[in-house]
Amino acid sequence: MAQHHSRNGSLDELIEREEAAFVDRMPLSRQRWERAKRVMPGGVASSWAISRPLPVWVSHGLGGHVWDVDGTEYVDMHGGYGVNVVGHANPAVVEAVQARVALGTHFAQPTDDSIVVAEALATRFGLPLWRFTNSGTEATMDAFHLMRAITGRSLVIKIEGTYHGHHDATAVSLYRSTEQLGPVDDPYRVPGPGVPQQMADLLRIVPFNDIDALERVFAAHPGEIAGMILEPMMMNAGIIPPRPGYLEAVREITRRHGALLTFDEVKTGLVVHPGGVTALLGVQPDIVCLAKALGGGVPCGAIGGTAEVMAAITDGVYDQVGTFNGNPLTMAAARAVLTEVLTPDVYARAEDLGRVMLEGSMKALADHGQPSYGAVYGFKGSVVFHDRPATNYREFLAISTAVSHFHFLVQHNGGVFLPPWGKSESWTLSVAHNEADGERYVANVARLATEVEPILDRSSDIFGSGSFN
Numbered sequence: 001m002a003q004h005h006s007r008n009g010s011l012d013e014l015i016e017r018e019e020a021a022f023v024d025r026m027p028l029s030r031q032r033w034e035r036a037k038r039v040m041p042g043g044v045a046s047s048w049a050i051s052r053p054l055p056v057w058v059s060h061g062l063g064g065h066v067w068d069v070d071g072t073e074y075v076d077m078h079g080g081y082g083v084n085v086v087g088h089a090n091p092a093v094v095e096a097v098q099a100r101v102a103l104g105t106h107f108a109q110p111t112d113d114s115i116v117v118a119e120a121l122a123t124r125f126g127l128p129l130w131r132f133t134n135s136g137t138e139a140t141m142d143a144f145h146l147m148r149a150i151t152g153r154s155l156v157i158k159i160e161g162t163y164h165g166h167h168d169a170t171a172v173s174l175y176r177s178t179e180q181l182g183p184v185d186d187p188y189r190v191p192g193p194g195v196p197q198q199m200a201d202l203l204r205i206v207p208f209n210d211i212d213a214l215e216r217v218f219a220a221h222p223g224e225i226a227g228m229i230l231e232p233m234m235m236n237a238g239i240i241p242p243r244p245g246y247l248e249a250v251r252e253i254t255r256r257h258g259a260l261l262t263f264d265e266v267k268t269g270l271v272v273h274p275g276g277v278t279a280l281l282g283v284q285p286d287i288v289c290l291a292k293a294l295g296g297g298v299p300c301g302a303i304g305g306t307a308e309v310m311a312a313i314t315d316g317v318y319d320q321v322g323t324f325n326g327n328p329l330t331m332a333a334a335r336a337v338l339t340e341v342l343t344p345d346v347y348a349r350a351e352d353l354g355r356v357m358l359e360g361s362m363k364a365l366a367d368h369g370q371p372s373y374g375a376v377y378g379f380k381g382s383v384v385f386h387d388r389p390a391t392n393y394r395e396f397l398a399i400s401t402a403v404s405h406f407h408f409l410v411q412h413n414g415g416v417f418l419p420p421w422g423k424s425e426s427w428t429l430s431v432a433h434n435e436a437d438g439e440r441y442v443a444n445v446a447r448l449a450t451e452v453e454p455i456l457d458r459s460s461d462i463f464g465s466g467s468f469n
């Protein structure tokens, strides 16, 4: 990001000022961070809990709101990375979990709730058979194993820039710059730290929304491709929806080549629609992976499949295992989520609120000469500070990281807690959010628009020049 100087200074100076205000508000978080750093690397339990300039220690949450340890209240649109669609301490989930705790929380034997959860997922996603895991990472790991075990093939196709969890099979070509990605028609396969190149070489990388690239990969590897994994709507690059016809074409091509198709709906499932993108757009994959929102705040994961795919588990070709799989606490929470909270009628209200937020934000930005776009699907939505929607990861890289970070800071200092990863993430609403919450978000965007206007250099790329690289 180039420096953007003006009579009011640069964007870097604005960020510095907001970061200072952020830190000043949180002496008790800072204190805890110092203590935590002595016993936890980076002072946090997961590297994704770090936010710049300071990880925020949360004391509690209720409905659509959270409180930090310094006593500040926020509208929570972070949602624990898209988990808390039911809202914090949702009464139905609290009751289900409390009842289960008193009855014992772990036996490594099945309990009744798991049947109800599997039945509900089968109805929502149109896949008949389900197993459970403890995270999205475990769900996609099982998907990789199933695709390879069933087909006897090794190669898997993955979309450039997407995240499917932190296991070796998929931790490749993530969060890279354009130079690191290599040629567009034959991207480098860059393994994450600690992942052997040999694992990365079992992947073939294609851009999202690009059918020709997919056809080329299949043509280059006849009979070698076990399957393809993708988020049917990209959710770690803002929100990038599939182009009309893209998922249908992916379905047809994978089937034609005897390869299995996995939809990673860890972020989208139960959030954009009661049956995820699968039901929203009506394209049926062979495997669906879920996690996040399913557990209503309790660690969870699930993998659904067709009768043919899941026969590999039934017949013992692939042992899908885990000590905590189908944990009674998770199953009790998931049952409440599916049968009592995330019922089909709650999605339209969240989407209406999201639309009001998006329209209000875009208008506030336009009033100050700044282009923007956005998307709203169910409980998810985002405002992007750029003038042209990205259709894949490389286009997404053209969006200003600095403005997106400034947005995170302005929202936080203005009482709205967003995910700390700026442009990568989106908002997650819950059943408890209301109009006043949305208004607070829009008011903060309006402040950003006012702050940035004086430094807006129309020849610069502060809000995007209109050309992606």
Ligand SMILES: Cc1ncc(COP(=O)(O)O)c(C=O)c1O
Binding pocket: 081, 134, 135, 136, 137, 138, 140, 163, 164, 165, 166, 231, 236, 264, 265, 266, 267, 291, 292
């Ligand atoms: C699309 C997608 N798949 C998989 C995962 C991994 O899930 P978890 O963090 O529960 O392991 C994530 C996490 O953010 C995700 O966004």
